[in-house]
Amino acid sequence: MDSQMKLEFEKSKTGDKEERYEAYQNILHATDQKVDWAYEVWDQLVDDLTHKDNHQRSRAAQYLANLAKSDPEMRIMKDFPKLWEVTKDEKFVTARHSLQSIWKVGIAGTPQKEMLMEYMVERFENGTDEKNYTLIRNDMLQNMKNLYDHYHEESIKQTAMDLIDTVDDIKYKKKYLNIWK
Known part of the structure; x- marks a missing residue:
């Protein structure tokens, strides 16, 4: 350096x-x-x-x-x-900035991408008790879109679509789908 x-x-x-x-x-x-x-x-x-x-x-x-x-x-x-x-993080702005950049770990290679996807899927499915979970979900879906744009792997998009399908609230489902337009 x-x-x-x-x-x-x-x-x-x-x-x-x-x-x-x-x-x-x-x-x-x-x-x-x-x-x-x-x-x-x-x-x-x-x-x-x-x-x-x-x-x-x-x-x-x-x-x-x-x-x-x-x-x-x-x-x-x-x-x-x-x-x-x-x-x-207890400070939401810290948590959010960290979450919004974490997708870059996934472009380091396949093992890193797979690990990151596992973490995000688990949190998407089980994180509804978190404060601001709809924003967190939005950020994770944007991370998946960033990974998809990097790798062009349909499995990433399919995972995101499967997660979006589990959302009951029409307003958020629509918002999440807009990430993928």
Whole structure:
């Protein structure tokens, strides 16, 4: 990792609000592609998933999701449950930002995609007692659509359609189907 990227990680934690946001954007942009330095920050990011500051938890989750494609050792398979927990964070904005980026884990490879799909299906089916579960379901279906757009696998779309079919509320069923238009 070059010194500029190290500085970005530092600024994303300690800078003022504008510096933190700019660093966050720069890190997400850098990790949109494969990088060779993922393991230099991996363990710290996993630790930050339980940081006392919800902004740190959110950023760590988003960075790890982006870095999954740069993980030849497939550490994400072991660390994913910790990452998934942030999608249930006590701060809903933290949970939501984490959930909306978690689909990127699925583009790292087939085992990662299958694991992610299992987690999302289970939560879709059994998460109706969660606060804001209709938004959570919407985000998970959008994640599936993102995976479908990446892989073009009909099984992903079929899974989403099967889940949507289980929704009784016509308003939400229609909203969920609109994701797939």
